Amino acid sequence: MSDQILFAMEVTLNGLMAGVMYSLVALGFVLIFKASGIFNYAQGVLALFAALTLVGFQNGQVPFAHLINAIFGTNLHHFGWHLPAVVAIILTAAVMVLLAMIVEKFVLQHLVNQAPIILFMATIGLAYFLEGLGDIMWGADIKKLDVGLPQGANEAFEAVTDSVFGFGLYIDNLDIVATVVAALLVLSLTLFSQYTKYGRALRAVADDHQAALSVGISLRFIWVLVWSIAGIVALVAGIMWGSKSGVQFSLSLIALKALPVLMLGGFTSIPGAIVGGLIIGMGEKLFEFFAGPLIGGATENWFAYVLALLFLVFRPQGLFGEKIIERV
Amino acid sequence: MRKTMTALALAMATATPAMAELVVPNLSYRTGPFAAGGIPYADGFNDYFTLLNERDGGIGGEKVATPECETAYNTEKGVECYEATKGSGALVYNPLSTGITYQLIPKVTADNIPLYTPGYGRTSAANGKVFSNVFNYPANYWDAASVAIKYLLDENGGDLEGKKIALVYHNSAYGKEPIPTLSALAAKHGFELVEIPVDSPGQEQKSQWLQIRRDKPDYVLMWGWGVMNAVAIQEAANIRFPMENFIGVWWSGSENDVLPAGDGANGYKSLAMHGTGMDYPVYADLKQYVYDAGKSSGAGDQVGSVLYSRGMYAALVISEAIRKAQELSGHAAINAAELRDGFEALEITEARMAELGLPNFGQPFASSCEDHGGPGAAMIQQWDASAKTWSLITGFIAPDDEVLTPLVMGDSAAFAAENNIAERCN
Structure with missing residues (x-):
């Protein structure tokens, strides 16, 4: 097999894996949009906030330490403990649920029946508020996130492909973990929405708010539920991306990687978020591999959007989105 | 109504810094994706001037104010910061962004304010014959x-x-x-x-x-x-x-x-391009007059880091340029044009660095009308992950001027032609 084909295979594999990482972020958008019709601009910041909180808990960092020290003249920084990763993850998930309740109570509740653009604007405000809150709570310095996930080349895969093709293909262990986690996440969400009472209520609200209200489903509860789930999905995305780059404020920009995935996969489909992620990841990496050297490289950021745009032209609702038919 | 206006005027008077201060705006970024780099730099920059104010009563008897303006490493915001602060008597700008630097070069030249960009910015600004107000020593x-x-x-x-x-x-x-x-x-x-x-x-x-x-x-x-x-x-x-x-x-x-x-x-x-860590005598003074006195910039947790050291080094060079300008002009309350002259006549020797509590920290250099770029030497440092420290593994290595000088001259000549700038220093 020629080197070019082997390299293309490696790029394809890694593109698919990168796509899974994009899908993890896109899932949070889909969940909220599906249940409430809100395009949650704050989803990337939720991932950042969750990762900051996780590292803060793990390292025993005192939240708002700088503020407390400035007001009271104290010198607090750390509680002196180091929590196991599992405990820190559970505590962070609890914080994300609490945050969902606060968002519902102080933002969404006041905007019921408002136009989607107003709700979108509210999430922009929320994004900047959360970014500032995260800064004041945990500081803007870069933090190492270590929850014990493996990183680096998968040597077994490299050895097997080397013996078969004479060239060891590279796959990152973290990407393999992300793929397994994404599969489990989708499976859990599917089981939850198909086989639990609350899952069915969530689907009912997604189908028709008014009808769901008329049969006694609490819209407020559903919003808290869906923002909580989106918060926990953001935590998962934050862990995966934060393990790669450390936890710092550009983590919120991973949302930009999710947008073409949503355009392609549709805003209302969980499988769409996964398949969209895979297509975008693979497409952008292959384009960079073949066309990058000819046009100066760094094509991925814009090519993902071109790819999504192409799909949009032929299928505006996205690959798996629901077709909107309005009868006059 | 009159009482309200009087109270407002009093409040404004107390909130505004004393006009006699030397104003060195700190165009910093403590928010956004690049905050992790911007914070230690801004802290080191502020802390050094705080030390001079607290220990020496300022420079030549004039206190130094470093009002911060948040740029978020965004070029448009950086330019806004410049426009918002230049009327406050700003003496010099150090925006810590190459993008902002490119936008400010024509503005500072027109306003005759020096722009100090150590280790960043437009490289060919090292040619003082073309870039009268930009200084990027000791290296680019x-x-x-x-x-x-x-x-x-x-x-x-x-x-x-x-x-x-x-x-x-x-x-x-x-x-x-x-x-x-x-x-x-x-x-x-x-x-x-x-x-x-x-x-x-x-x-x-x-x-x-x-x-x-x-x-x-x-x-x-x-x-x-x-x-x-x-x-x-x-x-x-x-x-x-x-x-x-x-x-x-x-x-x-x-x-x-x-x-x-x-x-x-x-x-x-x-x-x-400079040393790092806290093994320098200046830190004893910083501890006494700044950290222990509760006057640290930011959270005070960046002391001695690489970027903190770089911010401190930038402040040191600016303070030395201010001293030089005071010496040249014969008065302490200098203006931006006089500081530009100070930058152009500045020389920092190893003896002076030692006197300032930073021996073997930075390379000696002397500026001139033609040379705003300095010697350009740098060292190599290596990271030790177990000790979590950087170690210098070489001394200062000089660049290859045989290659660099024609490049600097070519790029600056193109800039001069594009902007109708007549060469100085002839």
């Missing part, structure tokens, strides 16, 4: 590129013929700066240069590092900033690229860049 990007290649020449017995060197760079004006120099050096020394751009912010670099894995360059140089650095070092560790063959510019050589990769970053190298 092209010096950095040349020093990196000189170091690699030393490592390879003076011969890089047939070697492959990849440049992983931030796809921006900043990241592209070293390309002309490296291309010229590639032609001179016979190595192959492979350019690998990374789009900002650089959170995802899988394609770039797969390319490096395929191409197997002998060395990788990096011109990164912010998260791009940490991700690149992690990806290099993932593909098992030998860290001792991976060298970053000084903006890719802080603790922020290596700590997230943990042990994987061990052995990574970067350029250094």
Whole structure:
């Protein structure tokens, strides 16, 4: 097999894996949009906030330490403990649920029946508020996130492909973990929405708010539920991306990687978020591999959007989105 | 109504800094994707001036004010900060951003305010004949590129013929700066240069590092900033690229860049245009007059880090230029034009650095009408992941002026022609 084909295979594999990482972020958008019709601009910041909180808990960092020290003249920084990763993850998930309740109570509740653009604007405000809150709570310095996930080349895969093709293909262990986690996440969400009472209520609200209200489903509860789930999905995305780059404020920009995935996969489909992620990841990496050297490289950021745009032209609702038919 | 107006006027009077102060605006970034780099730099910058105010009563008896303006490393906001602060009697700007620097060059020239860009900004501004108000000593990007290649020449017995060197760079004006120099050096020394751009912010670099894995360059140089650095070092560790063959510019050589990769970053190298750490006498004074007095900038947790040291170094050079300007003008309350003259006549010797409590911290330099760029030497530092410290592994290495001087002259001449600037210093 020629080197070019082997390299293309490696790029394809890694593109698919990168796509899974994009899908993890896109899932949070889909969940909220599906249940409430809100395009949650704050989803990337939720991932950042969750990762900051996780590292803060793990390292025993005192939240708002700088503020407390400035007001009271104290010198607090750390509680002196180091929590196991599992405990820190559970505590962070609890914080994300609490945050969902606060968002519902102080933002969404006041905007019921408002136009989607107003709700979108509210999430922009929320994004900047959360970014500032995260800064004041945990500081803007870069933090190492270590929850014990493996990183680096998968040597077994490299050895097997080397013996078969004479060239060891590279796959990152973290990407393999992300793929397994994404599969489990989708499976859990599917089981939850198909086989639990609350899952069915969530689907009912997604189908028709008014009808769901008329049969006694609490819209407020559903919003808290869906923002909580989106918060926990953001935590998962934050862990995966934060393990790669450390936890710092550009983590919120991973949302930009999710947008073409949503355009392609549709805003209302969980499988769409996964398949969209895979297509975008693979497409952008292959384009960079073949066309990058000819046009100066760094094509991925814009090519993902071109790819999504192409799909949009032929299928505006996205690959798996629901077709909107309005009868006059 | 009158009472309200009087109270408002009183409140404004007490809130405004005393007009006699020397105003050195600190165009910082404590928010946004690049905050992790902006915070320690701003803290080091502020703390040094606080030390001068608290210990010496300012410079020449004049206190120094460093009002901060948040740029978020955004060029438009940086220009807004300039416009908002220049009327306050601003003496000099140091925006810590190449993008902002490019926008400010014509403005500071028109307003006759000095722009100090140590180790960043427009490289050819080193030519004082064209860039009257810009100073970028002690070293610039092209010096950095040349020093990196000189170091690699030393490592390879003076011969890089047939070697492959990849440049992983931030796809921006900043990241592209070293390309002309490296291309010229590639032609001179016979190595192959492979350019690998990374789009900002650089959170995802899988394609770039797969390319490096395929191409197997002998060395990788990096011109990164912010998260791009940490991700690149992690990806290099993932593909098992030998860290001792991976060298970053000084903006890719802080603790922020290596700590997230943990042990994987061990052995990574970067350029250094100054020393780092707290083993300098100045820290005793900083402790007494600033840290223990509760006057630290920010959270006070960045002391001694690479970028804190760089912010402090920038403040030191500016304070020395102010002293020089006071000496030249004969009065303490100087203006921006007088400070520009101070920058142009500035000389900092090793004896003076020792006197200031920073012996062997930075290279000695002397500015002149023609030379705003300084000697351009830099050292190489290497990261020890277990000790979590940088160690200097070389002394100052001088750049290859035979290659750099024509490049600086060519680029500055093009700028002069484009902007109808007549050469000075004749």
